[in-house]
Amino acid sequence: MTKRLSHGMGLDPVEPDWPALTAAEVRPLLADFPAAGDEAHLTWHSPRPFSAAALVESASGTLFVKRHSPRVRTAAWLAEEHAFLDHLARRGASVAQVLRDRQGRSAIERDGWTYEVHEKAQGLDLYRDTLSWTPFQHNAHAFAAGAALAKLHRAAEGFDAPSRTAGVLLSNLKLFGAPDPLAAIEATFEQAPALAEYLQARPWKETLSELHLPLQRELLPYLQRQPALWTHNDWHASNLLWSEDGPQAQVVSMLDFGLSDRSFALFDLATAIERNLVPWLELDQGRAAIADLDALDALLQGYASVRPPSRDDLLALAALLPLVHADFALSEVIYFHGILGSAESASLAYDNYLIGHTRWFLEAEGQRLLKHLRQLAARVN
Structure with a gap:
């Protein structure tokens, strides 16, 4: 198994702060989202710090699932961010759509974590592996x-x-x-x-x-x-x-x-x-x-x-x-x-x-x- 590393405060990759997402935890989460279904195949884990996130192939397509410690983000705290995203989308900004579960929630607290699910945004991720504070290519x-x-x-x-x-x-x-x-x-x-x-x-x-x-x-x-x-x-x-x-x-x-x-x-x-x-x-x-x-x-x-x-x-x-x-x-x-x-x-x-x-x-x-x-x-x- 390939060891997963995260971006740290310097140039070298580090042990991630939070455990990686697994299919076993993502499947029951997505089962509560009508737009997703209960299939979940994780195809990529984000190296970004502060949370755990992954791209997930679901029955409806590719989703982006993010998990937070509730000490960092509660569902209520995330809902404030999601309200901003909803406003931007209504105004025509190109942001990823936040999905709602069957109860209309965009942020879900379960098993001691806080989760959010987004549709995969459109476009090429040209800087996927670059660290913050690295320059534009052009x-x-x-x-x-x-x-x-x-x-x-x-x-x-x-x-x-x-x-x-x-x-x-x-x-x-x-x-x-x-x-x-x-x-x-x-x-x-x-x-x-x-x-x-x-x-x-x-x-x-x-x-x-x-x-x-x-x-x-x-x-x-x-x-x-x-x-x-x-x-x-x-x-x-x-x-x-x-x-x-x-x-x-x-x-x-x-x-x-x-x-x-x-x-x-x-x-x-x-x-x-x-x-x-x-x-x-x-x-x-x-x-x-x-x-x-x-x-x-x-x-x-x-x-x-x-x-x-x-x-x-x-x-x-x-x-x-x-x-x-x-x-x-x-x-x-x-x-x-x-x-x-x-x-x-x-x-x-x-x-x-x-x-x-x-x-x-x-x-x-x-x-x-x-x-x-x-x-x-x-x-x-």
Whole structure:
């Protein structure tokens, strides 16, 4: 039997956090879905972390089944995500349909787990085996991804649900977007004791005050001008399916809204830049992380072909990028320290991700990227 490995926090594959899905558990699950039937042949297991997922051949075709720990996602927490997907589908966005069981539920709790079932999305999975923070294969892909993100933002308009209630693994800017981020972080400790426990052993207030808060003060005026919008928040090439294998490929479908939440459009665009255009894994290996400014231009040009950013938008992006990851990094600390009990991964989330990525933006290569954005802004009327 081939040993299954998962994507980790670095370049090397790791033991998966969660046991793989099996046909024995998927068959009775699908039996409750009228559109699926009780046949289940698992053809591929996702290497992505945070959950267990697989493609499953059923009587009605190929399905995507995902299983979560209820400490990460309850049925109620997943239903909030699925409501967003339903809205996007009604607005014409190319997202996979979420299936309902005989009781009308899109998220099912059984045997100590939480499950969701989707139709297989259309398109080629050109980046199936790539890690997050790996670049686009072509600048044309960056352009197509930018245009698709702008179309998603158009489709998201009118979805006015409140922010998600899950306590872990959401991407937003609630903490570092608050007037006093340190107080906002402390206010979460009662609901997130794992974060309080982890931070108490570190000089976190001093570190954030020195590194993050000066940047946050520059960002805050821009945040006050951003209209709220539900966003994807994990926009990278491996969460997109494509029309063909080559530089002419277009985005056909959008996947994995697991980190989606109520934020604002520029947060999503900044996340797309951070996820795709800086080779962070090179930085984690002690090598230089050289930002791809040509791909950045292509991504922004694609986005502008649908929703042209203003001068103020581009300046806001430059102010936002050094902090766009920060809330999610703390959420990962909760996950790794409080749920998995992994000291190594929690340290990577705090030291490499929360601290290291912000520090990179203050150094020469990060400043080159931010200067480029400000130069683009200066050319906009």
